[in-house]
Amino acid sequence: MSAAQGFSTLDRDRVFQELETRVFDLAIIGGGITAAGLAREAALRGLAVALLESADFASGTSSRSSKLIHGGLRYLAMGDVALVRETALERKVIFRMAPHLAERRWMVLPTRSYAGMIKFRAAVTAYEKLGAVEGDDLHQNWQKEDLAREEPLLNTERYPNAVAYREYLTDDARLVIANLRSAAAAGACLLNHAEVDGIRVEGGRASGIEATDRIGGQKIAVRARCVVNAAGPWVEAVRKLEEPDAPSVLHLSKGVHVSLPAQRLPLNHMLVLNQKDGRSIFAIRQGEVVFLGTTDTSYEHEPSLWPEIGIEDVEYLLRPLASYFSVDPPQPGDVTAAWAGLRPLVAQPGKKAKDMSRKDEIMVSRGGVVTVAGGKLTGYRRTVERILDSAGDVLGGKIADVEEGPLPGGDFDGDLERLSAGLAAEFGISELAAARMSRLYGCEAREVVGLGPEPIVDDVPILVGEVDWAVSIEGAAKVEDVVYRRTRAALYSPEASHRIVEPVARRMAELLGWNTQQVSEQVEQTRKQLAVDLSFSGGRS
Ligand code: FAD
Secondary structure, eight states, X not given: OOSOOOBOGGGHHHHHHHHHHOEEEEEEEOOSHHHHHHHHHHHHTTOOEEEEOSSSTTOSGGGSSOOEEOOOHHHHHTTOHHHHHHHHHHHHHHHHHOGGGSEEEEEEEEESSXXXXXXXXXXXXHHHHHTTOOGGGSOEEEOHXXXXXXXXXXXXXXXXEEEEEEEEEOOHHHHHHHHHHHHHHTTOEEESSEEEEEEEEETTEEEEEEEEETTTOOEEEEEEEEEEEOXXXXXXXXXXXXXTTOOOOEEEEEEEEEEEETTTSOOSSEEEEEOTTSOEEEEEEETTEEEEEOOOEEOOSOOOSSOOOOHHHHHHHHTTHHHHBSSOOOOGGGOOEEEEEEEEEEOOTTOOGGGSOOOEEEEEOTTOOEEEEEOOSTTHHHHHHHXXXXXXXXXXXXXXXXXXXXXXXXXXXXXXXXXXXXXXHHHOOOHHHHHHHHHHHGGGHHHHHHXXXXXXXXXXXXXXXXXXXXXXXXXXXXXXXXXXXXXXXXHHOHHHHHHHHHHHHHHHHHHHTOOHHHXXXXXXXXXXXXXXXXXXXXXXX
């Protein structure tokens, strides 16, 4: 196998043994961006780290976001200047660490009047000052002739002006995996599909966690000097394992995205579209699809990995397309993929979900369990620094900072076009496959393609080598892990995702020794989920 450092599903038994026998400094509950970023930073700073995730890594909110590394112009209007400054500055840092996971793109804000453009320019200028944006990255004003060239589908009779400013597009789940691989390389012990169902308390202090392996059913007990609850929308449930009467701190808000084939809405850039209710949604071109999102509605149920998507969510997202674009308006039946996630917002009584701050909040229980609520994908490194300050208090000393290097796949200059051209020339793979591989794997794409450059089924850009890489380097243990969160086929190659399920299962069976029954269970479960994603009435199934 490859020399690349990672964590292999083939090593699960060794991980169980290590978890049971070592005493860790930190036991982290969760496997989203907060937990992954924390595991990396803590392991790099020399702490002994264990991390347990109940489903797959990144299967919660951290694979369901709008995938923007951004400060959020909207939060500036809400007066959250400190949050916007912090996240706007983080954009450059993430770009330096992983340029393939922070692609520089134009965000286009179309306006109906010149006065509207002046207003947006003022907001964008303030945003750029906060984010220390300079040079080529400063905003541009686009008029009719620029828009005809840059975004020909835009209805310029209605929207004759636009402000184009820089934002960064990531892949949320792959950013999580990159952080976890870096954590594993620094010695962290990571396990997915292992649900934490107990917090051990000795002498009034938390001394570890208990968990159940959701694949083999095995019970695991992990000893640790400090426990961190980074369970996103599930933090309340995890807190109750230690303090059953802990008051609620979270307000959950559901955000839905839908995607359309790029041929149906051939956009070039990322656009901000205003809704009649005063909210905005993004329309984002990513390879073969354009995705639209997001909704922002209060979610009053127990948190779920697969929040339901209603036809009203889909119609809401498609509604502005008719007025913005000269195109036959897309219908729910045109939608080829859809995903919903839950924002774990810190509750602010009296405010609507859309008006609540995206700030994080860190709490330490009497028993010393550190819980983190709220936050944004973009600001994960800063959230992690604050968690480590609190964890340092529990551990009895400040945890010294270290200099961070690139994330796996991120050690290159950010020129994705050159990377793709090199891959296509060396391996004879299609341009589409080469572009996709560069975006997902950065400078490691060569190694992944080298494991198997042939498409996993005819005419799809997903390659055989990706399955081996996902299992041996990125801890994928189920077919769903590969289809949804490693290859991202379910989101960005929805037509192909149905066709790859069986071949992925067959290859995983070879690698992991599955029998025929296990293969059919995996195939059935993944196909069922793909169908459920589009089961809102009016969607294709
Ligand atoms: P999660 O990713 O949810 O991780 C928590 C994990 O804990 C889950 O994987 C879960 O399975 C696990 N877990 C739960 N219970 C247990 C247990 N008992 N044992 C073990 N593990 C457990 N931010 C941005 O910066 N840019 C954006 O464009 C953006 N868009 C967004 C769009 C939407 C629709 C939403 C919902 C959010 C968006 N955000 C965005 C916010 C961002 O996605 C979240 O802040 C971030 O992903 C939260 O990560 P997390 O690690 O805290 O939570």
